[in-house]
Amino acid sequence: MTERTIAVDYLARVEGEGALTVRIQDQRVEDVKLRIFEPPRFFEAFLRGRSYLEAPDITARICGICPVAYQMSSCHAMEHALEMRVDGMIRELRRLLYCGEWIESHTLHVYLLHLPDFLGLPDAVRLAKDHPEAVRRGLALKKAGNHLMQVLGGREIHPINVRVGGFYRCPTVDELGALRPELETALGLAEETVRFVAKLPLPDVAEDYEFVSLRHEHEYPLNEGEIVSSRGLRIPVTDYESAFEEVQVPHSTALHSVRKGGGSYLVGPLARYALNHDRLGPRARAAAKEAGISDVVRNPAQSVVVRAVEVVYACEEALRILDAYERPAEPFVPPPETRTARVGMAATEAPRGTLYHRYRLDPGGLIAEAKIVAPTSQNQRRIEDDLRHVVERSLAMDEPALTDACERAIRHHDPCISCSTHFLRLTVERS
16 A cells, blocks of 8 residues: 655745645545635624624725725625615726726736746746746736725725725726826736736646636626526525535635535636626727637636736726716715614625625624625635646656645635745655
């Protein structure tokens, strides 16, 4: 009997602390575990007893890269509980703010976390030395996204201008108009990015994913829509927990979200694109066509191309909103008084995938219960499935090569564990 164990204590170039263990016995993959071992941060508990108006500012602290996603999901959930409707220019400004987050987050992943894998480089420092023009392009794109978040949100990290019902202050026409030259440049840079990543040497693999995302009747999904899947699921967000459940696994401090019955599924750019490519703008559709990707992309390595296409869309959509902008008379819709217990649910599309929030409010408007299902917890089981397939295809590799292949498979999905990065330490056990 031959047993081989590959243990990666710290994953490199992912957001947060995680590890990987693979056990191989007699040339068979016996076990794969993507271990998330960071201490729980208890945000759902922190929210209890707080006013519903505080939720956007508290949940924004869950992630420094995707704070808008948490703010938007919490706002929409509270508005659902209070039977509020927010539309018009305030709704458009929310999409605009989300575009800024997509631009900065996707660009960070494509250029600084993912691109070194395809160019045979160890990290972004070496990337800057060998491909300075690519890094300059990525930084200019990220700056444009950050600038958009700063003008709309008050600052680019943990924005302070978002509230239930809208914003504390809406920008003037001139303030938004001043962003146009930078966003026009960003759109061109985003199209260059698609052309650049489409030429990368990508492995030719395909996975049988069940894709899950929001789908809106006429928009590429950001803030709203129903939940659909590539296997026929179509439900309102209010029925989310009838189709998905969270389960605890011993090797992770993050819950695994699975389909009822235990099946894995995938959220994120590949899922959004497969289920909504017909909702992209003309420049993004043209970029995808030029890149040669099909309407459904099942190769996880091609996620780098799809993310780049979504950056084109975000720039394109941002410019559309800027051109039609008229400053609202009031920056927010006033919430009604809360006199009865309420429950509200919402889901929006974070850069990494669908983000679900549910809140139960007491009659005084205090949060009695909170449930937040992040994209990475939804993808964790599916990432383990991908890893199993990578190892099965690569049993002949030596430990360094197999370890590298596994880490690449994880980075394809841009897991957001939390905001820190560690280098790899590998332990191999044989018997």
